[in-house]
Amino acid sequence: MLANDGFQRWNTVRRNFLPRMSPAAVQLSVGRVTTVAKSSCALIDEYTSHSTVHGMRYISKASLLEKVFWITMLTICGLSACYIGNDLWLKFRSMPTQLxxxxxxxxxxxxxxxxxxxxxxxxxxxxxxxxxxxxxxxxxxxxxxxxxxxxxxxxxxxxxxxxxxxxxxxxxxxxxxxxxxxxxxxxxxxxxxxxxxxxxxxxxxxxxxxxxxxxxxxxxxxxxxxxxxxxxxxxxxxxxxxxxxxxxxxxxxxxxxxxxxxxxxxxxxxxxxxxxxxxxxxxxxxxxxxxxxxxxxxxxxxxxxxxxxxxxxxxxxxxxxxxxxxxxxxxxxxxxxxxxxxxxxxxxxxxxxxxxxxxxxxxxxxxxxxxxxxxxxxxxxxxxxxxxxxxxxxxxxxxxxxxxxxxxxxxxxxxxxxxxxxxxxxxxxxxxxxxxxxxxxxxxxxxxxxxxxxxxxxxxxxxxxxxxxxxxxxxxxxxxxxxxxxxTFAWTDLLVALGGVANLFLGFSILSVAEFIYWMVKICVNKFIRLYK
Known part of the structure; x- marks a missing residue:
């Protein structure tokens, strides 16, 4: 009799004071865990949608023809920026001073x-x-x-x-x-x-x-x-x-x-x-x-x-x-x-x-x-x-x-x-x-x-x-x-010149570099989680 009374009191406390987990809540909690480990493709798609590099955002949700066009333009602009940047670097190395x-x-x-x-x-x-x-x-x-x-x-x-x-x-x-x-x-x-x-x-x-x-x-x-x-x-x-x-x-x-x-x-x-x-x-x-x-x-x-x-x-x-x-x-x-x-x-x-x-x-x-x-x-x-x-x-x-x-x-x-x-x-x-x-x-x-x-x-x-x-x-x-x-061409001049070229061809800046690094780290972390989960 005493044992039954104690059991009933415990049930009363558990119902009134302890949180109850419904099946839906359990499923929601599991969903929060699974969203952490998105696929690399999804994250790359998310990066292109929010990237500050000009033209990148049009790649994620576009038709095949539009994707080909924008990828081609980005490639041409990127190669042009690299070519001119290399010329600037050679100038910096070969003509550092003048009289x-x-x-x-x-x-x-x-x-x-x-x-x-x-x-x-x-x-x-x-x-x-x-x-x-x-x-x-x-x-x-x-x-x-x-x-x-x-x-x-x-x-x-x-x-x-x-x-x-x-x-x-x-x-x-x-x-x-x-x-x-x-x-x-x-x-x-x-x-x-x-x-x-x-x-x-x-x-x-x-x-x-x-x-x-x-x-x-x-x-x-x-x-x-x-x-x-x-x-x-x-x-x-x-x-x-x-x-x-x-x-x-x-x-x-x-x-x-x-x-x-x-x-x-x-x-x-x-x-x-x-x-x-x-x-x-x-x-x-x-x-x-x-x-x-x-x-x-x-x-x-x-x-x-x-x-x-x-x-x-x-x-x-x-x-x-x-x-x-x-x-x-x-x-x-x-x-x-x-x-x-x-x-x-x-x-x-x-x-x-x-x-x-x-x-x-x-x-x-x-x-x-x-x-x-x-x-x-x-x-x-x-x-x-x-x-x-x-x-x-x-x-x-x-x-x-x-x-x-x-x-x-x-x-x-x-x-x-x-x-x-x-x-x-x-x-x-x-x-x-x-x-x-x-x-x-x-x-x-x-x-x-x-x-x-x-x-x-x-x-x-x-x-x-x-x-x-x-x-x-x-x-x-x-x-x-x-x-x-x-x-004639100090490292600050080189930095300004390279920044101007990157901005002209790609709308690129130092923040774009930080943004790229952030997303690369995020993709690597997600891949690691998916690999060892």
């Missing part, structure tokens, strides 16, 4: 006056050389003196790119060369070089007299030792760090500190007698080697940027004649590069920033300095010694001496021409075989070149006739041209 005119009139005061290097025709003074050689051999007859002059001529003509001129002098003096094994060639060439006071008579800057020997300092070149004005590669300016070099050239903004001796001279005036004027003394022909040196008298004048070495072979001959005047008008051309370009690889942008590489001959990279080092390294490789021209690395290799002249003479024929890119037409195989591979020397991202107009003529001033040679270097225009290398 364009930024300014046609940059004020002259924004950059330094160019460096002026003067190389005397006499590289070896005969009297000093005989004194030097007399420490090693006895100079007691004319035959020895003649042969020693051949040695002097070989050293005088040992310069880029005319090393071949030393061949006959090396041949005529080759039996004497081993006797001078202990001579330090750098010391010999410095000792026999005409001094500043022997070369320069008077100097003017902005029309005012200045000390030539304070304005000019010793300069290392592939032509030998020279004298430079306003140069950071000279012995007086080589200590200046990269930051000062870039500040002087206007590449970076100047700070509040300037290293001593690193401030370069600038100019704002244009025309004759407004820049640098140099008066040279008459060449002492008793010290000249005559035909045994490149020029019989006078000096070679080279114009270059402050952080570059002079390019031997480009010098303009200033003859030592009474009243001879050499007038040089300079028009600078500046090339800069935007900071955005630095994000590209060196191979892509095709240039090197000054702080990206360092050379042992100078701590600021330029293409011309790199080529100089490449030539020096070739001579080191073939002859086992360093040329006396430049500062050498501490690698244990000796400096080339007088006994090494035959090796230098034989191997420098290979450094006259640079190896062209492989497959370039128009070059004989013999020339390519004898050329020098300096392909690692690519242009600098910042560069200043100088367009030059020159005139050599007699000058009627009596001061010029007293001092013989007169050099006048000045600006030819009030402003300079500036070019800028910049990214």
């Amino acid at each position: 364009a005119v930024k300014d046609t009139h940059v004020p002259l005061y924004e950059f330094p006056f160019p460096s002026i290097t003067i190389c005397p025709a006499i590289k070896v003074k005969k009297t000093k050389a005989f004194e030097y050689f007399s420490k090693y051999i006895s100079i007691d007859n004319d035959t020895i003196k003649t042969e020693l002059m051949y040695v002097m001529s070989a050293l005088s003509t040992m310069q880029q790119p005319t090393y071949f001129r030393m061949a006959e002098y090396v041949e005529k003096s080759k039996h004497l060369l081993p006797l001078f094994r202990d001579i330090n060639l750098t010391d010999f060439m410095l000792t026999t070089l005409p001094t500043c006071n022997e070369l320069f008579g008077r100097c003017h800057w902005h029309g005012e007299v200045i000390s030539c020997c304070e304005a000019f300092s010793l300069q290392r070149t592939e032509e030998g030792f020279c004298y430079s004005f306003n140069s950071l590669t000279s012995e007086a300016g080589k200590h200046c760090p990269l930051s000062e070099v870039l500040e002087n050239e206007g590449i970076v903004e100047e700070d509040d500190y300037m290293y001593p001796g690193c401030q370069l001279r600038r100019n704002t005036a244009v025309g004759t007698v407004t820049g640098l004027e140099v008066f040279l003394y008459k060449t002492n022909m008793s010290e000249s080697l005559g035909l045994g040196q490149r020029d019989k008298d006078g000096a070679r004048v080279m114009i270059h940027t402050s952080y570059q070495f002079p390019n031997a072979g480009d010098g303009i001959w200033l003859r030592s004649e009474e009243g001879r005047r050499l007038n040089i008008m300079i028009s600078p051309v500046i090339t800069v590069t935007s900071s955005r370009v630095k994000d590209l690889s060196v191979a892509t942008r095709g240039c090197v920033f000054p702080d990206e590489r360092e050379l042992y001959i100078y701590h600021v990279y330029t293409q011309s300095s790199c080529l100089i080092q490449c030539r020096m390294e070739f001579i080191l490789f073939t002859c086992g010694c360093h040329m006396y021209f430049f500062v050498t690395p501490d690698d244990g290799k000796p400096m080339c001496g007088i006994p090494d002249l035959p090796c230098i003479n034989h191997n420098t024929r290979h450094i006259r021409m640079l190896t062209p890119p492989k497959g370039t037409p128009g070059f004989e195989s013999r020339l390519i075989r004898d050329s020098l591979d300096c392909s690692q020397c690519i242009p600098t991202c910042y560069e200043t070149t100088h367009e030059i107009e020159m005139e050599s003529s007699p000058d009627q001033r009596t001061s010029v006739w007293k001092l013989f040679s007169y050099l006048d270097v000045a600006y030819g225009n009030l402003g300079s041209k500036k070019y800028q290398r910049d990214i």
